[in-house]
Amino acid sequence: MSLMLNDFLPAAPEIFLLSMTCLILLVDVYVPERYRLVTYQLSQASLVVTAILVMLLYPAESVLTFSDSFVLDRMGSVLKVFVLLMTYFAFFYSKEYLRARNLFKGEFYLLGLFAVLGMMVLISGHSFLTLYLGLELLSLALYALVALHRDSIVASEAAMKYFILAALASGILLYGISLLYGATGTLDIGELRSAIGAEGEGRNIVLMLGLVFVVVGIAFKLGAVPFHMWVPDLYQGAPTPVTLFVGTAPKLAGFAMLMRFLVDGMVGLRGDWSDMLILLAILSLAVGNVVAIAQTNLKRMLGYSTIAHMGYMFLGLIAGTAAGYAASMFYIIVYALMAMGGFGMIILLSRAGFESDRLDDFRGLNERSPWYAFLMLILMLSMGGLPPFLGFWAKWSVLRELVAVDMVWLAVVSVVFSLIGLFYYIRIVRLMYFEKPTDHSAVAAPADMRVMISTNALAILALGLYPGALMALCISAFAI
Amino acid sequence: MLADIPLLSLIIWAPILGGIWVLIAGGERNVPTARVIALATSILTFLLSLPLYTRFDLSTADMQFVERMPWIAAFDINYHLGVDGISMPLVILTTFITVIVIISSWSVIKQRAAQYLAAFLVLEGLMVGAFAALDSILFYVFWEALLIPMFLIIGIWGGPRRVYATIKFFLFTFFGSVLMLVALLYLYAQGGSFAIADLHQLPLSLTEQTLIFLAFLAAFAVKVPMWPVHTWLPDAHVEAPTGGSVILAAVMLKLGGYGLIRFSLPIAPDASLELSGMMIGLSLVAIVYIGFVAIVQPDMKKLIAYSSISHMGFATLGLFIAFRIFADTGSMAGAGMGVQGSLVQMISHGFISAAMFLCVGVMYDRLHSRDIKDYGGVVNTMPIFAAFMMLFALANSGLPGTSGFVGEFMVIMGSFKANFWIAFLAGLTLILGAAYTLWMYKRVIFGPVGNDGVAGLSDVNGREILFLVLLAIPVLWIGLWPAPLLEILQPSVENLLQQIAVSKL
Numbered sequence: 013m014s015l016m017l018n019d020f021l022p023a024a025p026e027i028f029l030l031s032m033t034c035l036i037l038l039v040d041v042y043v044p045e046r047y048r049l050v051t052y053q054l055s056q057a058s059l060v061v062t063a064i065l066v067m068l069l070y071p072a073e074s075v076l077t078f079s080d081s082f083v084l085d086r087m088g089s090v091l092k093v094f095v096l097l098m099t100y101f102a103f104f105y106s107k108e109y110l111r112a113r114n115l116f117k118g119e120f121y122l123l124g125l126f127a128v129l130g131m132m133v134l135i136s137g138h139s140f141l142t143l144y145l146g147l148e149l150l151s152l153a154l155y156a157l158v159a160l161h162r163d164s165i166v167a168s169e170a171a172m173k174y175f176i177l178a179a180l181a182s183g184i185l186l187y188g189i190s191l192l193y194g195a196t197g198t199l200d201i202g203e204l205r206s207a208i209g210a211e212g213e214g215r216n217i218v219l220m221l222g223l224v225f226v227v228v229g230i231a232f233k234l235g236a237v238p239f240h241m242w243v244p245d246l247y248q249g250a251p252t253p254v255t256l257f258v259g260t261a262p263k264l265a266g267f268a269m270l271m272r273f274l275v276d277g278m279v280g281l282r283g284d285w286s287d288m289l290i291l292l293a294i295l296s297l298a299v300g301n302v303v304a305i306a307q308t309n310l311k312r313m314l315g316y317s318t319i320a321h322m323g324y325m326f327l328g329l330i331a332g333t334a335a336g337y338a339a340s341m342f343y344i345i346v347y348a349l350m351a352m353g354g355f356g357m358i359i360l361l362s363r364a365g366f367e368s369d370r371l372d373d374f375r376g377l378n379e380r381s382p383w384y385a386f387l388m389l390i391l392m393l394s395m396g397g398l399p400p401f402l403g404f405w406a407k408w409s410v411l412r413e414l415v416a417v418d419m420v421w422l423a424v425v426s427v428v429f430s431l432i433g434l435f436y437y438i439r440i441v442r443l444m445y446f447e448k449p450t451d452h453s454a455v456a457a458p459a460d461m462r463v464m465i466s467t468n469a470l471a472i473l474a475l476g477l478y479p480g481a482l483m484a485l486c487i488s489a490f491a492i
Numbered sequence: 493m494l495a496d497i498p499l500l501s502l503i504i505w506a507p508i509l510g511g512i513w514v515l516i517a518g519g520e521r522n523v524p525t526a527r528v529i530a531l532a533t534s535i536l537t538f539l540l541s542l543p544l545y546t547r548f549d550l551s552t553a554d555m556q557f558v559e560r561m562p563w564i565a566a567f568d569i570n571y572h573l574g575v576d577g578i579s580m581p582l583v584i585l586t587t588f589i590t591v592i593v594i595i596s597s598w599s600v601i602k603q604r605a606a607q608y609l610a611a612f613l614v615l616e617g618l619m620v621g622a623f624a625a626l627d628s629i630l631f632y633v634f635w636e637a638l639l640i641p642m643f644l645i646i647g648i649w650g651g652p653r654r655v656y657a658t659i660k661f662f663l664f665t666f667f668g669s670v671l672m673l674v675a676l677l678y679l680y681a682q683g684g685s686f687a688i689a690d691l692h693q694l695p696l697s698l699t700e701q702t703l704i705f706l707a708f709l710a711a712f713a714v715k716v717p718m719w720p721v722h723t724w725l726p727d728a729h730v731e732a733p734t735g736g737s738v739i740l741a742a743v744m745l746k747l748g749g750y751g752l753i754r755f756s757l758p759i760a761p762d763a764s765l766e767l768s769g770m771m772i773g774l775s776l777v778a779i780v781y782i783g784f785v786a787i788v789q790p791d792m793k794k795l796i797a798y799s800s801i802s803h804m805g806f807a808t809l810g811l812f813i814a815f816r817i818f819a820d821t822g823s824m825a826g827a828g829m830g831v832q833g834s835l836v837q838m839i840s841h842g843f844i845s846a847a848m849f850l851c852v853g854v855m856y857d858r859l860h861s862r863d864i865k866d867y868g869g870v871v872n873t874m875p876i877f878a879a880f881m882m883l884f885a886l887a888n889s890g891l892p893g894t895s896g897f898v899g900e901f902m903v904i905m906g907s908f909k910a911n912f913w914i915a916f917l918a919g920l921t922l923i924l925g926a927a928y929t930l931w932m933y934k935r936v937i938f939g940p941v942g943n944d945g946v947a948g949l950s951d952v953n954g955r956e957i958l959f960l961v962l963l964a965i966p967v968l969w970i971g972l973w974p975a976p977l978l979e980i981l982q983p984s985v986e987n988l989l990q991q992i993a994v995s996k997l
Contacts, residue, residue: 399637400633400637404636408677420674427673431667438643441643441644442647446647446648480565480566483567
C-alpha cells in the first residue's frame with residue numbers, strides 16, 4: 013500500500029510540530045546562553061501555528077489514515093486545541109520561575125514539546141500501537157521534566173516514584189492490550205469494536221481480563237484511586253511549572269485515551285467497564301476530597317483535588333451517552349483551565365528561594381494584594397463548584413447526565429463529597445481574607461505574567477457567566 | 493418607552509456594577525468616595541425598584557416586567573426574569589434594606605470599608621436576582637452565588653468566633669442547595685425544561701414528589717431556618733457585623749420562605765399535603781420551643797436571632813396550614829388567609845428584625861458589648877433611642893398597630909379554621925414574644941444606670957435617627973393600613989392556591 017499526500021494531511025499538525033521540535037533542538041544547541049529566550053519564543057510560535065493547523069483541519073466527519081491507525085475527528089481536534097493552549101500558558105507561566113532559579117534551559121521547552129507531540133498522537137490514536145506510542149512519548153518526556161531540578165531531593169524522589177509507578181502502569185496496560193489482541197486478533201480500535209459487537213455479543217473471559225488490565229492501566233495514568241499513590245508526591249515534589257504542565261494538558265490526553273479504549277473500542281462492554289468506573293469514581297471522590305482536608309501544602313492539596321476531579325470526570329462516562337461523554341469532556345477541559353490558574357497563582361506569588369506552596373503562604377493575601385486574592389477566590393470556589401464560576405457548570409453537566417440515566421443515587425453521593433471538597437477550598441479563601449498576613453512584601457511579578465493570570469482567572473468567571481459556547485463546542489464534538 | 497426598559501435587570505446589575513465601581517474608584521485609600529458611590533448606587537437601585545410597585549398591575553397573577561433571553565441554548569436555559577405579587581414586595585424590601593445597611597455602616601466600619609460596601613451591593617443584586625428568576629437554574633446560580641459575599645461579610649468583619657460561624661453558615665446552606673440541584677436535574681430529566689412555570693405543570697408520582705419535596709426542603713429549611721436545622725443562625729447572627737445581621741435576618745431568611753412558595757408547594761403539592769403535618773409540627777416547635785430558648789439568652793443579638801427563628805416559624809406555619817384547611821374544609825378563603833399571613837409575616841419581619849439588629853448595633857458601637865448584663869438604665873442617657881427601640885420591641889412582640897401583629901394574627905386566624913390546638917400553640921407566641929422582647933428591653937433600657945459605660949452614653953445622632961425613622965415608617969404603615977400590601981399579594985396567592993389545590997397524581 014502506497015501512501016499519498018492526502019494520507020499525510022490529517023496528521024499535518026503533528027508532522028509540523030515534530031519538524032519544529034527537531035529544528036528547535038538544533039537551534040538550542042547552537043544559540044549562546046544569553047539568547048536562550050529564542051528557544052522559548054520558537055516553542056511558543058510552534059504551538060500557535062500547530063493550533064492554527066488543527067483548527068484549519070477541523071473535520072466534518074472522522075477521517076482515518078495510515079492504515080486506520082490514526083484518526084482525525086472532532087473530539088480529537090477540540091482536545092488538541094486545548095492541549096496546545098494549555099501548554100502555551102504553562103510555558104508562559106514557567107518563564108520567570110525558571111529564570112529566577114537558574115533552570116531556564118532549552119530542555120524544559122523541548123521536553124514539553126515532545127510531550128505535546130505524544131499527547132497529540134495519543135489523542136488521535138486509532139490502534140493500540142499508536143495509542144501506546146503516544147502514551148510513552150508523553151510519559152518519557154514527563155519523567156525527565158519532573159526530574160528537571162536534579163539537585164532537589166524532593167523532585168528526584170517524586171520523579172523516581174513517578175517513573176516506577178508509571179512504568180508499571182504501562183506494563184499493565186500493555187498486558188491488557190496483549191490479552192485484547194489474543195481475544196480478537198486485532199490491534200485496530202474499529203475492528204475491536206466490531207469483534208465485540210454493539211451489545212457485547214463477543215464477550216468472553218480473555219476479553220474481560222484484557223478490559224480489566226486496560227482500565228487499571230488508564231486509572232494509573234489518570235491517578236484515580238486506588239492507583240493514585242504517585243499523584244500527591246509528584247504534585248508536591250516537582251518544580252511548580254512542571255506540576256502545572258503535568259496537571260493540565262496530559263489530563264486531556266488521558267481523557268482521550270479513556271474514550272479511545274473504552275468508548276470507541278469497547279462500547280459493547282459498557283455495562284462491565286461502567287461498573288468499574290463507578291467504583292473508581294466513588295473511591296476517588298472519597299479519598300481525594302477527604303484526604304485533601306489534612307494537607308498543609310497547597311500543591312499537595314491540589315494533587316488530592318485532582319484525584320477528586322478525576323472522580324467527577326468519570327461520572328459523565330458512567331452515564332454512557334453521547335451527552336455524557338460531552339459532559340465529561342467539558343469537565344476535563346474546565347478542570348484543566350482551573351488547575352492552570354491555581355498553579356499559575358502559586359508561581360506568581362513565589363520568588364527565588366520562596367516557593368509559596370504552603371497554605372500559610374496565602375495568609376492575609378487580601379491585605380497584600382486584593383486583586384490576586386480575588387483571582388484566587390475565583391479559582392478556588394470554581395474548583396469547589398460554586399456558581400457563577402465555570403467549575404459549577406462542569407459539575408452541573410456531569411450530574412445532569414447521571415440524573416438523566418436514572419443514577420440519582422450516584423449524583424447524591426457525588427454532591428455529598430463535593431460538600432466535603434468545598435471545605436478545603438474555602439479554607440484557602442479563609443486564610444486569604446480572614447487572617448492577618450505574616451509576610452508583608454508586595455507581590456512582585458512581571459507585567460505580562462500579571463496580565464496572563466488575570467486573563468486566566470477572569471476567563472473562569474466570564475465563561476461561568478456564559479457557559480453556553482464551550483458546552484456547545486463539547487456537544488458538537490460528539491454529535492453524529 | 494418606559495415599558496421597554498429592562499427594569500429587573502437594572503435592579504440586579506446596577507448594584508453589582510456599583511460594587512465594582514466602589515472597589516475601583518473608591519478603594520481602601522479613598523473610603524469617603526467609596527461611601528458616596530455606594531450610597532448613591534443603593535439609592536438609585538431603590539428608586540429603580542419603585543416603578544415595580546407604582547406600575548404593578550393588581551388585577552393579574554401573571555408574571556410582570558418579564559425579560560427573557562436565551563442563556564444556554566443547548567439546554568433551553570433562559571435568562572428569564574419577572575415578578576408577581578409574591579416576589580415584588582420582597583424585591584423592594586431588599587433594595588430598601590440595602591440603603592439602610594449602607595447608611596448604618598457609614599462611619600462604623602473602619603477596616604476595609606470599601607470591600608464591605610461592595611460586598612453588600614453585590615449581595616443586593618444577587619438577592620434581587622434570586623427573587624426575580626423564573627428559570628430554576630438561573631435561580632440556583634443567584635441563590636448559590638449570594639453565599640460568597642455573605643461568607644466574606646461574616647468572616648472578615650464579624651466578631652471573635654467569626655470564622656467558625658461563617659464556615660458553619662456556608663457549609664449548612666451549601667449542603668441544602670446541592671440536594672436541591674439534584675432535584676432540579678431530576679425534574680429536567682422528567683420534563684425537559686428548567687423553566688419554573690413548566691415545572692409547576694409537570695405531573696409526578698407521590699414518591700417522586702415526596703423525595704423532591706424533601707430535597708427542596710433541605711435547601712429551604714436551612715435558609716428559613718426551621719428547627720432542627722437552625723443551629724447555624726444564632727452563630728452567624730452573633731458573629732456577623734450589624735449590617736450582615738440585618739441583611740441575613742431581613743432578606744436572606746425570606747429566600748427560604750420564598751423558595752418554599754415558588755418551588756416546593758406548586759411542584760410537589762401532593763407531597764406538601766402529605767407532609768403538612770410534619771411541617772406544621774416543626775413550625776410549632778420553632779414557634780414555642782425556640783421562643784422559650786430566646787427568653788434565657790444573655791446576649792441581645794442571640795436573643796433576636798432566636799426570635800427570628802420563632803417568627804419565621806409563623807411563616808412556614810401559615811404556608812402549610814393552608815393544606816390542612818383545604819383537606820379538612822375545602823375552604824379557599826381560610827387557606828388564603830394562612831398563605832397571605834405568612835407572606836405579610838415575612839415582609840414585616842424583614843423590617844422589624846432589621847430594626848432590632850440595628851438597635852443592638854447602635855448600642856454595640858458605643859460600648860462594644862452585646863451582653864444584656866452590661867447595660868441597664870440606657871433610657872437615662874439615650875431617651876430618643878429608647879423610644880425608638882420601644883416601638884420596635886413592641887412590634888417584635890406583635891402589638892396591634894404594628895406590622896408584627898398583622899401577619900401573626902392572620903396566621904392564627906387561619907390556624908383556627910384548621911385546628912384549635914394548632915392555633916392555641918401558635919397563639920402562645922404572643923405571650924412568649926412579649927416575654928423575651930420586653931424582658932430584654934426592661935433589663936437593658938429601664939432601671940437605674942447600670943455602670944459607668946452606660947452613664948457615658950451619648951444619644952443617637954442624626955444618621956442613626958435617619959435609619960430608625962426609615963424603618964419605623966413601614967412598621968407602622970403595614971401595621972395600621974395593610975390593605976395595599978394585601979392587594980398586591982391577593983391575586984398571586986389565589987393563583988398559587990389554585991395551583992396547589994389540583995393534585996398532580
